[in-house]
Amino acid sequence: MTPSVVAMSVIFGIVLLGSLVGFGAGAGRKMNLEEWSVAGRSFGVVFMWLLMAGEIYTTFAFLGASGWAYSRGGPALYIMAYITLGYVVSFYILPLIWEMGRAHGLQTQSDFFEKRYASKYLALLVSVVGVLFVIPYLQIQLTGLGIIVQVASFDHIPRATSMLIAAALVASFVYFGGIRAVAWVSVVKDALMILAAVSIGVYVPMHYFGGVGPLFRAIEQTHPSHLTMPGATRNMGHAWFISTVLLSSCGFYMWPHTFGAAFTAKSGHVLRRNAIVTPLYTISLAFIFIAGFAALLLVPGLSNGDMSLLMLARKTFPAWFLGVIGGAGALTAMVPAAIILLTASTLFAKNVYRPLFAPAMTDDNVAMLAKVMVLVLSLTSFYLALHSSTTLVALLLLGYAGVTQFFPGVLLGLFWSRVTAAGVVTGLITGLGMVAALVLTHRDPFHGVNAGFVALCINFTVTLFVSKSTRAQPNGLAIPTEG
């Protein structure tokens, strides 16, 4: 057997195993909208951890983080900081969101805005923007899958074919399994990903350099400025780091799917515990960075940094182990893609289509439409992934710049009684306008500061100012205070 056949068979076996675990979990349960999208609000600490780790440690962390360590150097460290700090933010806001979710039967992010601000227009705006900005996130996962198959097949299988297969698999997986299936596949995925990360991050420096220390000393010799900021970039210095970390950690739970995950918890307590335990998982990123830095010396000159981790694995390990790493990578792309598809399609059916076109629709019909949307969204992102060449991190940064504009509406909605729908709508529109203006004119970073962060500050100011100058409105999510 040729190495490509061996590697591809292993990858295929792992994906199949993962899918079977997922299908098995969904079997035998009555699939109404509540079960399919929030698993009947039944997840405890362990499942919650799996689901959240499942959606955070995506192919972005796997290929994108090593890709940036390879191509940019120091600035890649922002990823480690923002994920950890994102959990810190979650500690203070998610339990409150969960409590409101239980009291008012919320299932999506848009439900939250609709109930809090008593505004159908705001809810609609939030849904449309949410669905729009998860598309780059979905595109990341499909692009990642394409890279994996391309490298593991030793360039025999064209990227387009592999992405189409992946899109079909993810869609059918979501269609039949629902969110419970996704959490179960995370078990397989996380175990494999840690194995892959540690084996590359430990074995590679030992094998080629005799340890981590000699590896970094060698990089310091050949690329003296690579390991600190701005690394190999011109404009990603400390101001960029601070603004990007602030933006991304505030935006961490503003994605429709991460926000929605809060509703699957059994109690607010579970979410607090989650914020204590999960940051530790971020340490595994250190191994991924080490792999990216090592690739700089061992497989230099790649045009696409996102390929560096896999090219390094291909150079170092036998074909079957390349297959294991590729399989881990494939699942890290499929699991988040499934979660995103599930959330975005529910959001579209329940919060965009039903209020606009068919107010009389039953929940069962909404569930059906959501499943159709799964297919539509998979095909859309497949099309986009096919026709774009941006790096994985750049795509993620664009998504964050967009979804973080929800943050003022969520934060002030939770903690400030004076905030109004008019304030949030104008703030959100101004923020998104700023993002579009700065990104489309290629002014990100803006004077060394992340453009999305600039927009977020303006958004906050506008929201505060307009809220103050409009009439106070009642809090639709108020819960009678106990004790």
Added chain:
Amino acid sequence: MQRPSAPAVALGLIPFAGMCFSVPLWDRVHPMVFGLPFNLFWLILWIVLTSGCMALANRIEERRRSAAPSKQKGSGPTA
């Protein structure tokens, strides 16, 4: 619904100081620790410290909750 208390919020600001605002102080290669550049080592250290800060904030919140009588209590130790 209870807002987080002031001490719990203060504990949450510590990791931001350590990992984000202080970046000019720790973004350098030397001294290397365990063979890692200092900035990478510093972030790993702060991941652990962050987890500690959150555990402490959680204890404060839980104590406050059990002080309020009608509030649900945490369901024993979990992983």
